[in-house]
Amino acid sequence: MSLPKMFSFWALLAIVGVAAFFTYQVMSIFLVPMFLAAILVVIFRPLHDWIVEKFKGRNALAAGATTLIILLIVLAPLIGIFSMAIKETIDLVRSDDQPKVEERLDRLRKRMGLTIPNPPLYHQIGEELENLIETPPTGRSADAATSLITQLREDLNAYRADLGETAIQEVEAARGSDLENRDQLLADARAGRVDPIADQLADAAPNSLTSGDIVQRWRSMSEGLDLVNAELGEIIDAVKKEQLTPGDLIFASRMEDVQTLFRRQTVEYLGGQPLAMARLYANPGDREASRLQSLAIDRLETIVLPVTGAGASFVGALILGLGILILSLYYFFFDGPALISAAMRLSPLDDEYERQLIEEFSQVSRAVVLATLLSALAQGLLAGIGFWFCGLESVFLLMFLTMTLAMVPFLGAASVWVPVSVWLIVAEERLAAGVGLAIYGVAVISLVDNIIKPFVLHGQSKLHPLLALLSVLGGVSALGPIGILVGPMLVAFMQVLLNMLRGELVKMGEAEDAKDANLANSS
Numbered sequence: 245m246s247l248p249k250m251f252s253f254w255a256l257l258a259i260v261g262v263a264a265f266f267t268y269q270v271m272s273i274f275l276v277p278m279f280l281a282a283i284l285v286v287i288f289r290p291l292h293d294w295i296v297e298k299f300k301g302r303n304a305l306a307a308g309a310t311t312l313i314i315l316l317i318v319l320a321p322l323i324g325i326f327s328m329a330i331k332e333t334i335d336l337v338r339s340d341d342q343p344k345v346e347e348r349l350d351r352l353r354k355r356m357g358l359t360i361p362n363p364p365l366y367h368q369i370g371e372e373l374e375n376l377i378e379t380p381p382t383g384r385s386a387d388a389a390t391s392l393i394t395q396l397r398e399d400l401n402a403y404r405a406d407l408g409e410t411a412i413q414e415v416e417a418a419r420g421s422d423l424e425n426r427d428q429l430l431a432d433a434r435a436g437r438v439d440p441i442a443d444q445l446a447d448a449a450p451n452s453l454t455s456g457d458i459v460q461r462w463r464s465m466s467e468g469l470d471l472v473n474a475e476l477g478e479i480i481d482a483v484k485k486e487q488l489t490p491g492d493l494i495f496a497s498r499m500e501d502v503q504t505l506f507r508r509q510t511v512e513y514l515g516g517q518p519l520a521m522a523r524l525y526a527n528p529g530d531r532e533a534s535r536l537q538s539l540a541i542d543r544l545e546t547i548v549l550p551v552t553g554a555g556a557s558f559v560g561a562l563i564l565g566l567g568i569l570i571l572s573l574y575y576f577f578f579d580g581p582a583l584i585s586a587a588m589r590l591s592p593l594d595d596e597y598e599r600q601l602i603e604e605f606s607q608v609s610r611a612v613v614l615a616t617l618l619s620a621l622a623q624g625l626l627a628g629i630g631f632w633f634c635g636l637e638s639v640f641l642l643m644f645l646t647m648t649l650a651m652v653p654f655l656g657a658a659s660v661w662v663p664v665s666v667w668l669i670v671a672e673e674r675l676a677a678g679v680g681l682a683i684y685g686v687a688v689i690s691l692v693d694n695i696i697k698p699f700v701l702h703g704q705s706k707l708h709p710l711l712a713l714l715s716v717l718g719g720v721s722a723l724g725p726i727g728i729l730v731g732p733m734l735v736a737f738m739q740v741l742l743n744m745l746r747g748e749l750v751k752m753g754e755a756e757d758a759k760d761a762n763l764a765n766s767s
Contacts (some may be wrong), residue, residue: 277565279730281572285580286606292577296576307577314573319566323731325624329644352671358526361410361512366528372396373503377496386483391489393476393483400476401721404469407513408433411462452597461513468509469554588700604740614731619696620650621659623689630684634677644688650731652716656693661685711735 260603285292288310295313296306339687353359412429416422421565423429462575477499482488488495584602624647631639642660652655661681669678719731 254541273564274568277569278572281569281576283613283729284318284573285576288314289606295582303578307574310577311570311573312377315570325640325644325647328640331640337397344524353526353672355670356526358523358661360523360527362403363527363529365399365406366527368508369396369403369506370503372399373499373506376490377499377503386486389483389495397473397476400469400473404466405434407462407465413593414458441711461515465509467511468505468512469740471504472509475505478650480575485741593625600744601740604737613733615697616651616729616732619693620647621695622692623647623650626689626692627661627685630689631664634674634681636664650693657689658685661689668703 290428291313292306295309296303299306299309370675372392372395376389376396406537409430412423412433412583416426438466472571475498479495479502482498483490483495488498509516511520514523624643627646628639629641631642636642642664646657646660649659654661662685664684665678667678668674668681674677715731715735716727717726719729721727721736722731
C-alpha cells in the first residue's frame with residue numbers, strides 16, 4: 245500500500261473512531277431500552293411468526309399486534325407491581341406510627357433478652373459525660389461545670405436505684421412470686437442501700453444460680469457507680485479549688501477516665517462485651533434513634549423517591565425509555581431481517597461469524613434471560629400470595645423484592661421469605677403464620693425455581709454458579725439494576741466468542757500442519 249493510501253486509511257479510521265465515540269454519547273441513553281427490546285424480540289419471536297401466519301403475511305399488522313400483546317402481558321403487569329412497590333415503600337418510609345413501632349420493638353427486645361434498665365436515663369448519662377468531655381455547653385466557668393457534674397451525680401444515683409428495682413424484679417421472676425418485704429427493698433434501693441438488699445435477695449433464692457448472678461451483677465455495678473461518684477466528687481473539689489479548669493485537656497482527661505469506668509462497669513453488668521453491644525444497639529437513645537431514623541429515611545428516599553416520579557427528569561426519562569422500547573419492539577419485529585442484514589454489511593467480520601453470533605445471542609437470551617425472568621416472576625407471584633395470606637403489610641414491596649433477589653444466584657427468593665418468617669415468629673409472635681410461611685417457602689416458592697429453569701433450558705449450557713454470581717454482582721456494580729440481566733449475558737456471550745476464537749486457532753493450526761506436511765512431502 246502506498247504512503248498516501250495508508251495515510252488516507254488511518255485518517256479514515258481515526259474519523260470513524262471519533263464519530264463512533266460521539267455516536268455512542270448520543271445513543272447511550274437509548275441502549276438499555278433497545279437492548280431490552282432485542283431480548284423481548286428473541287423471546288417472543290415464535291409468537292410473532294405465528295401471528296404473521298394468522299395475518300396472512302401482513303407484517304406491519306403482525307408487528308403491531310405482537311408489540312401490543314407484549315405490552316399487555318409483560319410490561320403492564322411489571323410496571324403495575326413496580327409502581328405499587330414504590331408506593332408502599334414511600335408509605336413505609338414516611339410512616340409516623342411511632343408508638344406502634346416502639347411497642348413492637350419493646351416486645352421484640354424482651355423476647356430476645358436485649359432489654360436494659362431505664363434506657364433513656366442511661367443514654368442521658370452518656371450524653372452528659374460527652375458534654376463535659378468536650379466543653380460545657382454553658383461555657384468554661386467553674387460554677388457551670390460544677391452544676392453539670394452535680395446533675396450527673398444525681399442521675400447516677402437515680403440510675404443505681406433503677407438497677408436495684410430491676411434486680412428485685414428479676415429475682416421475683418426467678419422465684420415466680422413477689423418478695424414479702426418488697427416495699428422495704430424498693431425503698432432501700434431508692435436510698436442507695438446496696439448491701440442489705442443484696443443479702444436479702446441472695447437469701448430469697450439461695451439455690452438459684454440465676455438469682456445469685458443477678459445479685460452479684462447488681463452489687464458490682466453499684467460499687468462501680470460509687471467509684472464513679474467518688475471520682476466526680478474529687479473533680480468538683482478540684483474545680484472549686486481552681487486545680488482544674490473546665491474545658492482544658494486535663495479536665496477532659498479526668499472526665500474521659502470517668503466515662504471509661506462507667507462504660508466498663510456497664511459492660512460487665514450487661515453480661516460482657518458482645519452481649520452488652522447487642523443490648524445497647526437494641527436500645528438506642530433518642531438522639532441516636534433520631535439519627536438512625538433520619539439516615540434510613542434519607543437513604544431510602546434517595547433510592548426510592550426519584551423512581552416515584554417525584555422528579556420531572558425521571559418522569560421524562562421513563563416516558564422516553566418506554567417509548568424507545570415500544571418503537572424498537574415494533575421495528576425489530578417489522579423490519580428485523582433487514583436491520584440484521586444492514587448490520588452484517590457494515591460489520592468487518594466474516595458473514596459466517598456474524599450468523600453464528602446472532603444465533604448464539606438468541607440462544608443465550610433464551611437460556612439466561614427467559615429462564616431467569618420466568619423463574620423470578622413465578623417465585624415473586626407465589627411469594628406475594630403467601631405474604632397476603634399471612635396478613636402482612638407492603639405485600640407488593642415484598643413481592644418486588646422477591647422477584648429481584650430471585651434473579652441473584654445463591655440468594656434467591658429465600659433471602660426475602662426467610663427473614664419474613666423469622667419476623668412473624670419473633671417480632672409479631674405469630675408462630676403458626678411464620679412456620680406456615682417457612683414451609684410454603686421451601687415446598688412451593690423456592691421449589692418452583694428447580695422446575696421452571698430446567699424446563700426452559702432443556703439441556704442448554706448454563707453458566708457455572710460461581711461465574712453466574714460474579715457476573716450478576718459485577719453487572720449491577722457497573723450498569724445498575726439492568727446488570728442483573730446484562731452481566732450474565734455478557735459473560736455467556738464472552739464464552740461463545742472465546743469458543744469461536746479457539747475454533748479459529750484450531751483451524752489455523754491444522755492449516756499450518758497441513759502446509760508443513762506438504763513441504764515435507766515435496767522435499
